[in-house]
Amino acid sequence: xxxxxxxxxxKTYTMGQTTVHALAGVSLxxxxxxxxxxxxxxxxGKSTLMNILGCLDQPSAGHYRLADEAVExxxxxxxxxxxxxxIGFVFQQFNLLPRTSALENVELPxxxxxxxxxxxxxxxxxxxxxxxxxxxxxxxxSELSGGQQQRVAIARALVNDPQLILxxxxxxxxxxxxxxxxxxxxxxxxxxxxxxxxxxxxxxIAQWARRKLVFKDGLMVEDSINPDPGCxxxxxESSAL
Numbered sequence: 001x002x003x004x005x006x007x008x009x010x011k012t013y014t015m016g017q018t019t020v021h022a023l024a025g026v027s028l029x030x031x032x033x034x035x036x037x038x039x040x041x042x043x044x045g046k047s048t049l050m051n052i053l054g055c056l057d058q059p060s061a062g063h064y065r066l067a068d069e070a071v072e073x074x075x076x077x078x079x080x081x082x083x084x085x086x087i088g089f090v091f092q093q094f095n096l097l098p099r100t101s102a103l104e105n106v107e108l109p110x111x112x113x114x115x116x117x118x119x120x121x122x123x124x125x126x127x128x129x130x131x132x133x134x135x136x137x138x139x140x141x142s143e144l145s146g147g148q149q150q151r152v153a154i155a156r157a158l159v160n161d162p163q164l165i166l167x168x169x170x171x172x173x174x175x176x177x178x179x180x181x182x183x184x185x186x187x188x189x190x191x192x193x194x195x196x197x198x199x200x201x202x203x204x205i206a207q208w209a210r211r212k213l214v215f216k217d218g219l220m221v222e223d224s225i226n227p228d229p230g231c232x233x234x235x236x237e238s239s240a241l
């Protein structure tokens with residue numbers, strides 16, 4: 001079943017006398033359980049597409065359905081509800097509250113969802129344990145390494161049990177060893193059935209995904225299957241346990 005259905009997406013911006021075509025008619029489907037990497041140079045349209053897929057922005061034209069809901073004409077409060085219920089976001093700079101514990105950072109999406117404190121604490125702890133940080137739940141971001149901070153961000157993305165993880169350059173602020181750890185974690189989540197879509201400019205990071213989409217000048221110029229993705233190795237290791 002298609003989780004994401006996009007048809008003829010167009011996004012234009014007016015900058016003074018100039019009209020910029022960030023997306024020039026993009027169509028794609030992403031099925032439940034896929035692991036997809038989106039690549040392209042700066043200005044290619046990949047970040048614009050990610051913002052539309054994440055209901056952070058709306059297309060100028062075209063149609064977008066997420067989990068069979070038409071979202072391109074939704075009001076801002078409806079889009080916020082969709083983001084909170086269906087999508088978990090992971091960003092390059094972690095976007096954690098600096099003076100707040102890991103546990104409280106992970107609780108934040110549930111505060112917006114109106115979930116009561118005892119259930120919030122229980123679910124946040126479970127999410128931290130899922131990413132291997134249960135013992136660090138009272139640490140603030142400054143007391144955690146970059147990789148640990150990204151794990152907190154991933155736990156926060158998971159805590160409302162979304163259908164889709166959108167990761168925007170999730171390893172961009174990390175060294176190569178920590179990047180591999182984070183990609184292994186995202187691959188494990190994908191092996192458990194989570195749909196993962198990530199934006200990256202690094203080909204070695206894209207190699208973890210089963211499918212690669214390449215953008216140039218607002219158009220998708222490549223849609224290919226990786227014959228030997230890193231996530232397949234993680235799945236094989238999980239199956240062997």
